Amino acid sequence: MCTVENPACEKPRHALTHMAVLGRGVYNAQPASKVLLKLCTGRRHQLRVHCDHIGHRIIGDYTYSDRKDIFPFRMMLHSYYLYIPTGIGETIDVTTSDPFTGEDSRCKWTCLEEVISREKAMDLLEAVHPSNKLTEIIPKAINKQ
Secondary structure: OOOOOOOOOOOOOOOOEEEEEEEEEEEOOEEEEEEEEEEOOOOOOHHHHHHHHOOOOEOOOOOOOOOOOOOOOOOOEEEEEEEEEOOOOOEEEEEOOOOOOOOOOOOOEEEEEEOOOHHHHHHHHHHHOOOOEEEEEOEEOOOOO
16 A cells, blocks of 8 residues: 555555544653554555554554564554454454553553543544444654654
């Protein structure tokens, strides 16, 4: 997937992601933000490309960091809620726990400021675009001041 601003992109297609900032803090002593992303279209690498495009790569995203982000034990991308109609009259509807709470000692995320609760953010994003997927991530926060 690529963005229309990329001259190497031959056939850009529409892709839409909504974002809500859940908290600000640090990851491994570097400024970071925890966000909730609403995937409104389903393009390959969409969340990773959109975060990279706005200058906030996902922590641990080896591919979109030009193979420089090798420290984390995993990419800090986690699907919190999935709602998938199967097309055969059934629906997959799954919610998981938050892996970025500090309970896992390998996760170096520390929240310093809660901006909005996950529940309120989900309600806001749901109001903007009806449900399909919500993904929680910790992208690198790069101050563009």
